[in-house]
Amino acid sequence: METRRAGRPRDDERESDILRAVADLLGEVGYDALTFEAVARRAGASKATLYRRWKTKREMVIAAIKAGPARADGPVDIDTGSLRGDLLALCERLVQTMMAADGSMSLLLLQAGLEDPELCEEIERTAGPTGARLPASVLDAAIRRGELPSGTDPFPFEEVVGATILLRRLNGLAVDDRYLRALVDSVIVPALRVTASQPKDLPAGIFSGHPAHRVDEETT
Amino acid sequence: METRRAGRPRDDERESDILRAVADLLGEVGYDALTFEAVARRAGASKATLYRRWKTKREMVIAAIKAGPARADGPVDIDTGSLRGDLLALCERLVQTMMAADGSMSLLLLQAGLEDPELCEEIERTAGPTGARLPASVLDAAIRRGELPSGTDPFPFEEVVGATILLRRLNGLAVDDRYLRALVDSVIVPALRVTASQPKDLPAGIFSGHPAHRVDEETT
Amino acid sequence: METRRAGRPRDDERESDILRAVADLLGEVGYDALTFEAVARRAGASKATLYRRWKTKREMVIAAIKAGPARADGPVDIDTGSLRGDLLALCERLVQTMMAADGSMSLLLLQAGLEDPELCEEIERTAGPTGARLPASVLDAAIRRGELPSGTDPFPFEEVVGATILLRRLNGLAVDDRYLRALVDSVIVPALRVTASQPKDLPAGIFSGHPAHRVDEETT
Amino acid sequence: METRRAGRPRDDERESDILRAVADLLGEVGYDALTFEAVARRAGASKATLYRRWKTKREMVIAAIKAGPARADGPVDIDTGSLRGDLLALCERLVQTMMAADGSMSLLLLQAGLEDPELCEEIERTAGPTGARLPASVLDAAIRRGELPSGTDPFPFEEVVGATILLRRLNGLAVDDRYLRALVDSVIVPALRVTASQPKDLPAGIFSGHPAHRVDEETT
DNA sequence: CATTAACCGAGACGGTACGTCTAGTCTTCAG
């Protein structure tokens, strides 16, 4: 029955005040220039209060992102009538997702994935479908249309699309329709068609998600 | 005839001493923990001497990388007798290249590419074949063996391999043989085989290099 | 009832440690060569801790002087049996007081007096009789002996002696017996004898002290 | 006959340009904030050129003062008809002289006297009568009027007036008519009247001048 | 008349202090 630890309980309102301050500052000065000091000032909180909750800046920022208001706009389904169209639509959605925050933000999430793979799920949950995953509905539709063999593994999409697009963005290179078409036509589609039998337990990447979960879906 | 500007000229030896110190410290403490202060101490130089040359840490580090000793170990040719083997060997070499420096180092290069695309060429030149490009020799051999149609474009390899491997590394995920085999077998090889006619003048990414140049070589 | 202001209070021990370091360094390198940096090093303190307390070097040094250990050696009374002897003894004591610190130290005190006239009293209190004031006992004895008329004002002594001796010291000129005798015989004694009725509320100089106060004592 | 050393001779114009810059900066930022760096910038000279001429800031500044344009306004004679009036007029002139430069300037001259007593003469020469010396004309007139015995020594005036006024100024204390009257009436005049026979070879102070010279005058 | 030594400006150099900032930790008092 876990007796509540003695003493004054943490003030949840303080926490959300602080996280709001973190989020604001993130937008104003970026990740690198964000300091505990400034957060404390802005939130009218003490540094001790911050450190009590999060050991590092990264942790704190991630918490702020997690606490961000859940995306209101529902997960619009993708269904253009062709695999190629669906894939391009997904790519475009992913580009939009990345555009939402600035470059260092993407980078942050990227680095965050490093130690907190759960965050991927978290983002997917709060931010809605990012376009980084290949939804079963799209896959199923393609199989139904005969564009892909049944049992097609989404790995080529999920592993490749997020990585290439993020890097291009970080390099300040254009990620336009022409590029996306080249990527989809010359890499993703051919690769998906092959249905190579790859190991089913590869560790998940930030974009490739959690195969274990998907494997379940596939086998269903 | 370019009149030397007045005043005592900068001491090139000091500069190389400093850059050596930068490189050493980079290896020891990483990019984030690298400070002007420590570089000055290590190089026995004055901070003013550093700031006179580079305004920011990034600039200085990039200079250090550019100045890095041209890789002595010659560009060992890759020829395993099969396309798959060659591709895996290239991937492994790329992993080694990235391992050479720490994670934030890769990140730095990545960000550096952002504003200094020439740096890509620079690194390729000084660091020797990194494994990020698909050499014409490998391509030709595969075509000769009938594994690939003539006219195959290296885009699928160059655009995908570097990006995915770097991201996995940044995410602290294993980049082992199993992963590389999955990548090569289910993405790279199928994509190369298709020889889709894609635009030849896509902007180059940090890993995809400058297709225009290579296309010339291939057609030669 | 003055509620203690929030937050961790300043550590008085740190303060005294620091001031001790200041005093030591003053003695070792002098005022001009004294730096915040060195004080911090010596005291094992952070520069922030220093700057939190004092905005300038002068402020800090003055604090160190004020905090100096009260002079143990009691205020030895002066009584040579003659006015001339007493005055010469006072002058010699003053010379000793000035010798205690180096030249720039005297200069410092001098400048300090500029904005902090209370410091004069402070020094008189902590350093014991400096010889800069003409004690009532000496005056009374001279009057009793008939060497001076009753009601003699100490102004000629206090205003002149300190100023002339300090300046000679600052000019690196000898302040020896011969000089002191000349000063006492040809300036101080003749002037004291006149008992001119001068305004009683002249602003006090660093050496002339606060006549108003002493006048009260005398008339008591 | 000392043959001029070989090589290009120093450019006197550069020297005067520099000293003018020194003088200007002295007036603008004061002695403490004056830097070689700034002088070089202002004069369009090289630091080496400065250091070649003067080893220290003090030396340089003193040179600048010595080089200052000789005071144009001639040495107005003092003759108010009474000793007291003459002395007060001299005091006021001295106060004016000190006012001319700022406090640290006076201080500088003071310290300069420390090692370069000739500078006193220099100042007296270039700046005209400062009021620090008791002119023979004033003394003679007083003797003629019977206010002073013949053979009166100016020591009480010269030793005391400059020192007390300078110190009061440095202490930020008013040096007004009331003070000057008190000083003259209760110290200077009584002391001058006594004509004590003091040693004739006292070392000169910055204000007391060179007794040797005056002794000559007196004995004449 | 050529040499040459000292001059000149510019500015790089190793040092060092400046005054400010942030990181983390710790201490006090109030709830």
Place this chain on the structure above:
DNA sequence: CTGAAGACTAGACGTACCGTCTCGGTTAATG
């Protein structure tokens, strides 16, 4: 125990000057 407040050590930040030096170039007297 939690909270705010804020002191504490540690040390990097970027700037400024210090006094020395090294350049390319100039200027006069010497040889």
